[in-house]
């Protein structure tokens with residue numbers, strides 16, 4: 422099953438905006454299983470753990486463990502903040518669509534651990 426992750430395919434549906442002749446990515450679809458160990462933990466480690474780890478994490482929110490990330494995703498706070506335009510997490514600015522989409526897909530697939 423793990424090997425399937427190497428075959429994760431990303432399909433971006435691009436739509437053309439005729440008025441200004443540029444192309445924007447409207448939606449990113451991830452095919453294949455998305456797991457915490459293989460896909461999500463590295464995103465969290467790189468973008469969140471500088472602040473949300475240790476004995477006194479920002480906002481009292483520790484994202485070092487599977488359970489910590491799952492709880493914050495399930496209660497809606499994590500998804501709200503990574504998608505927020507006015508008050509995003511990380512606070513330095515929103516992550517790329519593909520990283521946000523990977524976490525959303527992980528939630529939709531039922532929080533696979535590995």
Ligand code: HEC
Pocket residue numbers: 465468469470471472473479480481482493498499502503508510511512513
């Ligand atoms: C530079 C430090 C920093 C980084 C990096 C950072 N955060 Fe935060 N985070 C904070 C601070 C400070 C707060 C409390 C103030 C606020 O809510 O804006 C917070 C609050 C939050 C909250 C709301 C509090 C709660 O308990 O629900 C969530 C959810 C959150 N962060 C998730 C994340 C996620 C997910 C990432 C990575 C994608 C991330 N943060 C990256 C500093 C950071």
